[in-house]
Amino acid sequence: xxxxxxxxxxxxxxxxxxxxxxxxxxxxxxxxxxxxxxxxxxxxxxxxxxxxxxxxxxxxxxxxxxxxxxxxxxxxxxxxxxxxxxxxxxxxxxxxxxxxxxxxxxxxxxxxxxxxxxxxxxxxxxxxxxxxxxxxxxxxxxxxxxxxxxxxxxxxxxxxxxxxxxxxxxxxxxxxxxxxxxxxxxxxxxxxxxxxxxxxxxxxxxxxxxxxxxxxxxxxxxxxxxxxxxxxxxxxxxxxxxxxxxxxxxxxxxxxxxxxxxxxxxxxxxxxxxxxxxxxxxxxxxxxxxxxxxxxxxxxxxxxxxxxxxxxxxxxxxxxxxxxxxxxxxxxxxxxxxxxxxxxxxxxxxxxxxxxxxxxxxxxxxxxxxxxxxxxxxxxxxxxxxxxxxxxxxxxxxxxxxxxxxxxxxxxxxxxxxxxxxxxxxxxxxxxxxxxxxxxxxxxxxxxxxxxxxxxxxxxxxxxxxxxxxxxxxxxxxxxxxxxxxxxxxxxxxxx
Numbered sequence: 001x002x003x004x005x006x007x008x009x010x011x012x013x014x015x016x017x018x019x020x021x022x023x024x025x026x027x028x029x030x031x032x033x034x035x036x037x038x039x040x041x042x043x044x045x046x047x048x049x050x051x052x053x054x055x056x057x058x059x060x061x062x063x064x065x066x067x068x069x070x071x072x073x074x075x076x077x078x079x080x081x082x083x084x085x086x087x088x089x090x091x092x093x094x095x096x097x098x099x100x101x102x103x104x105x106x107x108x109x110x111x112x113x114x115x116x117x118x119x120x121x122x123x124x125x126x127x128x129x130x131x132x133x134x135x136x137x138x139x140x141x142x143x144x145x146x147x148x149x150x151x152x153x154x155x156x157x158x159x160x161x162x163x164x165x166x167x168x169x170x171x172x173x174x175x176x177x178x179x180x181x182x183x184x185x186x187x188x189x190x191x192x193x194x195x196x197x198x199x200x201x202x203x204x205x206x207x208x209x210x211x212x213x214x215x216x217x218x219x220x221x222x223x224x225x226x227x228x229x230x231x232x233x234x235x236x237x238x239x240x241x242x243x244x245x246x247x248x249x250x251x252x253x254x255x256x257x258x259x260x261x262x263x264x265x266x267x268x269x270x271x272x273x274x275x276x277x278x279x280x281x282x283x284x285x286x287x288x289x290x291x292x293x294x295x296x297x298x299x300x301x302x303x304x305x306x307x308x309x310x311x312x313x314x315x316x317x318x319x320x321x322x323x324x325x326x327x328x329x330x331x332x333x334x335x336x337x338x339x340x341x342x343x344x345x346x347x348x349x350x351x352x353x354x355x356x357x358x359x360x361x362x363x364x365x366x367x368x369x370x371x372x373x374x375x376x377x378x379x380x381x382x383x384x385x386x387x388x389x390x391x392x393x394x395x396x397x398x399x400x401x402x403x404x405x406x407x408x409x410x411x412x413x414x415x416x417x418x419x420x421x422x423x424x425x426x427x428x429x430x431x432x433x434x435x436x437x438x439x440x441x442x443x444x445x446x447x448x449x450x451x452x453x454x455x456x457x458x459x460x461x462x463x464x465x466x467x468x469x470x471x472x473x474x475x476x477x478x479x480x481x482x483x484x485x486x487x488x489x490x491x492x493x494x495x496x
Contacts, residue, residue, distance in 0.1 A: 001101040001106050001185055002026060002100070002101065003098065003099065003100065003101065005098050006098050006100065007026075007029050009068045009096075009098055010026060010027075010029045010030055010068055010070065011029050011030065011031060012031075012066050012068070013030060013031075013034055013066050013067065013068035014034060014035065014065035014066045014067070015034065015035045015037065015060045015065050015066070015067045015068070016030060016034055016035070016036050016037070016068050016070055017037045017039055017053070017056060017057065017060070017067065017068070017069050017070065018036070018037070018038060018039070018040070018069075018070040018071075019039065019040040019041070019070065019071050019072055020040030020041060020072070020211075025264075026070070028264070035060075035065075037056060037060075039052075039053045039056065050080060050083065053084065054083070054084055054087040057069060057084055057087065057088060057093075058087060058088065058091045058093065061088065061091075061093045062091075062093070069081075069084065071100065072100075072103065073100050073101065073102045073103040073104075073106075074099055074100035074101070074102040075097065075098070075100060076097065076099070077102045077104065077126065077154075078126075078128050078130075078154045078155065079100075081097065085097065102126075103154065103184060103185075103213055104126045104152045104154060104213065106184065106185050107181050107184030107185060107213040108152070108179075108181070108184075108213070108215055108219075110181075110184050110185045110189060110229045111179060111181050111184060111189070111191050111215075111223060111227065111229070111230075112222065112223040112225075112226035112227035112228055112229070112230075113179060113215055113219055113220055113222060113223050113226070114219055114222060114226070115150045115152065115215070115219060116149070116150065116219070117219050117222060120149070120218050120219055120222075121149020121150050121217060121218060121219060122149065123148045123149045123150070124148065124149065124150040124151075124152065125145060125148040125150070125151050125152070126152050126154070127140060127145065127151060127152065127153050127154070128153070128154055128155060128156075129153035129154055129155050129156020129157075129159050129160075129163055129214060130154070130155040130156065130158075130159070131159075140166075142166045142167070142169075142170045143170050143171075145167075145170070146167055146170045146171050146172040148217075149217050149218070149219070150215065150216070150217035150219050151167075151215075151216040151217060152213060152214070152215050152216075153213070153214040153215075153216070154213065155210070155211070156212070156214045157180075157203075157208070157209065157210040157211075157212045157214075158210070160180070160199070160200055160203065160214065161200050163214065164178075164196050164199065164200055167196060167216065168196055168197075172196060172216070173196070174195060174196045174197035175195050175196070175197065176195060176196045176216060176217065176218070177193070177194075177195055177216075177217065177218060177219075177220035177221050178193070178194050178195060178196055178199040178214065178215065178216050178220060179191060179192070179193050179214070179215040179220045179223065180192045180194075180199060180202075180203050180208060180212050180213075180214050180215075181212060181213050181215070182208055182209065182210075182211065182212045183211065184213055185229075186261065187234075187235060187236050187237065187238060187259060187260060187261035188236070188261075189229065189230065189235075189236075190206075190208065191223075191230065192206060192208055193220065193223065196216070229259065230259075232258055232259025232260075233258050233259060233485045233488060234255060234258040234259045234260030234484065234485060234488055235259035235260070236259070237259070237260045237261070237420050237421060237484075237488060238260070238261045238263060238418055238419050238420045238421075239255055239260050239261065239262050239263065239419075239420065239421045239422075239423060239451075239484070240263050240265060240410075240413070240419045240421065240422040240423060241255075241262050241263065241264045241265070241266075241423055242265060242266060242267040242268070242422070242423060242424055242425070242429040242430075242432075242433055243266065243268070243423075243425045243426070243429055244266050244268050244269060244270045244400070245264065245266045245269075246270060247270075247300075247301075247425075248262075248264050248266065250477060251423075251425075251477050251480075251481070252264055254477065254478065254481045255481065255484075258481070258485060260484075263413065263419065265406045265409055265410050265413075266403045266406060267402070267403055267406055267410075267428075267429050267430075267432035267433045267436060268400040268401065268402070268403055268426075268428050268429055268432050269400070269401050269402075269403045270301055270305075270398055270399075270400060271398065271399055271400075271401050272305075272398065272399070273375055273396035273397065273398060273399050274375070274396075274399070275396070276309060276396075278393070278394070278395040278396055279306070279309055279372060279395040279396060279397055280309070280313065281393075281395075282370050282372070282393055282395045283309065283310060283313060283315055283319070286315075286319040286320065286323070286370075287315060287316075287319045291319075291322045291323055291368070292323050292368045292369060292370040292393070293323065293324065293364075293367040293368050293369065294323060294324050294325075294326055294344075294364070294367060294368070294369040294370070295320065295323045295324070295325055295326070295369075295370045295371075295372070296325075296326045296327070296328075296355065296369060296370070296371045296381070297325070297326070297327045297328070297332050297335070297336060297372065298327075298328045298332065298352070298371065298373050298377070298381070299328070299329070299331075299332055299373070299374070300331045300332050300334070300335040301374070301397075301398050302332070302372050302373050302374070302397050302398065303332060303335035303336055303339075304335060305372070305397040305398040306372040306397050307339065309397065317339065320341065323370070324344040324345075325341055325342065325343050325344055325345075326343070326344060326345035326346070326355060326358070326359075327343055327345070327346050328346070328347065328350055328351065328352065328354070328355055329346075329350040329475065329476060330346075330350075330476055331476065331477070333346055345358045345359070345362065349475070350454065350474070350475040350476065351454060351455065351456055351475065352378060352380050352381040352456075353380070355381065356380070356381065356384050356385070359385060359388065359390075360388065364385060364388050364389060364390040365388060365389030365390065366389060366390075366391075367389075367390045367391070368390070368391045368393075369385055369390050369391065369392045369393070370392075370393050370395065371392065371393070371394050371395070372395045372396075372397040373394065373395075373396070373397060374396070374397070374398055374399055374400060374428075375396045375398070375399035375400075376399065376400065376428065378456070382394050400426075400428040400432075402432050402435060402436070403432070404436070406436055407436040407437075410433070410436055410437060411436075411437060411440070411444065414437065414444035414445065414448070415444060417447070419448060420448070420449065421448070421449045421450075421451055421469075421470070421484060421487075422445070422448055422449070422450055422451070423451045423452070423453075423480065423484075424450070424451070424452050424453070424457050424460075424461065425452075425453045425457065425477070425480070426453070426456075426457055427456060427457055427459075427460035429457075430452075430457060430460050430461050430464065431460060431464075434464050441464070441466075442465065442466075445466065449469040449470060449487065450466060450467065450468050450469050450470065451469065451470035451471075451472075451480060451483065451484050451487070452468055452470065452471055452472070452480075453472050453475055453476070453477070453479070453480050454471065454472060454475035455471065455475075458471055469487065470483050470484055470487045471483065
């Protein structure tokens with residue numbers, strides 16, 4: 001979770017100095033060429049000293065760069081943001097505090113635990129659990145603390161037994177409910193519920209490790225009724241999205257709304273064709289009046305690149321007035337309708353074969369047809385239309401190219417076993433995925449569920465010797481999401 005101002009700071013940054021975060025998805029908002037510097041701390045691992053972090057901030061700021069210091073939660077709540085800001089002040093460097101969403105508020109909410117509740121408690125305390133509770137000169141007044149209705153401990157996993165000991169020794173009832181939540185607000189959220197008398201044993205049994213938030217108080221009992229996040233149908237599922245970055249947003253949003261973690265690693269990029277010659281000739285034909293009886297768009301990309309080329313050549317949209325429009329799929333239809341153009345044919349089955357059946361009924365003998373499409377595509381549509389007596393021009397409007405930047409990250413994620421489901425929305429996404437992974441494909445993808453948008457992509461997966469586990473019933477992104485939900489053993493919401 002992050003504020004709008006926080007996103008703005010990420011987007012403007014020349015340098016991003018960041019801690020151990022719940023998600024690296026925030027980096028998608030960073031501009032190209034940003035310098036990333038990791039200064040996170042993890043239990044049991046080497047970490048950068050605070051004095052060194054302070055110096056990095058000063059050094060980068062003195063390079064006249066916009067520096068964003070990205071922390072988990074709120075930088076001024078046990079975040080040492082004040083210390084870092086004082087160092088900047090002492091070096092004459094201007095700074096801005098951007099309040100964050102503190103884990104002490106966000107994590108309980110995602111676990112279904114209100115930190116205050118009418119009739120139960122109106123007091124809450126936020127305490128660092130990092131400090132050893134048994135040390136003689138502790139800053140924590142345990143006698144006063146036990147009287148607070150809800151107590152939230154940050155960074156307290158290592159000291160959990162001592163925290164429990166101090167609370168009970170100072171009068172807190174051993175039957176007081178306790179929640180320990182790891183990686184709260186993320187699909188990896190793990191919640192352990194107990195009481196002061198047994199919580200240490202419970203977290204030990206499941207081997208719960210930091211980072212965790214500890215919540216002590218009667219409000220924890222409300223979780224039984226108010227738990228919502230962990231009940232989402234895709235909660236805990238980590239899903240690889242391989243489609244082009246420009247198209248991944250809606251897919252990612254749907255998965256996130258259902259509790260899944262979408263990991264966007266595009267295996268393809270959408271680019272201009274090697275040559276616009278064929279498309280330019282087609283546009284010239286449309287402009288000079290001879291035109292085409294039909295224009296067939298097989299993808300939203302085809303529509304967008306076709307129209308963009310028209311604009312670049314100063315062509316008027318009215319040159320399309322004499323042509324009927326046919327499309328494959330609702331996404332393509334939406335792209336056409338944005339241009340206020342009518343659609344004559346959209347088959348019920350969103351593949352080329354469905355469109356061929358429609359044209360067989362329509363009759364195309366002697367008709368002229370233009371198909372602006374990707375450089376690499378199946379030829380069944382133009383070939384069959386020609387066999388039916390039509391004059392068909394195929395014009396490259398765009399091409400999909402390999403996104404080499406994805407190779408290392410995909411291999412790392414597959415090797416770590418952190419992906420549950422890999423999704424492919426076109427043959428090019430799986431073909432490029434295979435190229436990026438290389439000879440280790442079979443080994444690295446073992447145990448992974450493969451989800452595809454339709455039979456054409458399924459065939460491409462099978463040609464690589466891989467099994468297909470999930471095929472969308474409707475060959476659309478919502479259809480694919482629905483199929484993934486059903487595979488996960490849940491009922492798909494009606495509003496996907």
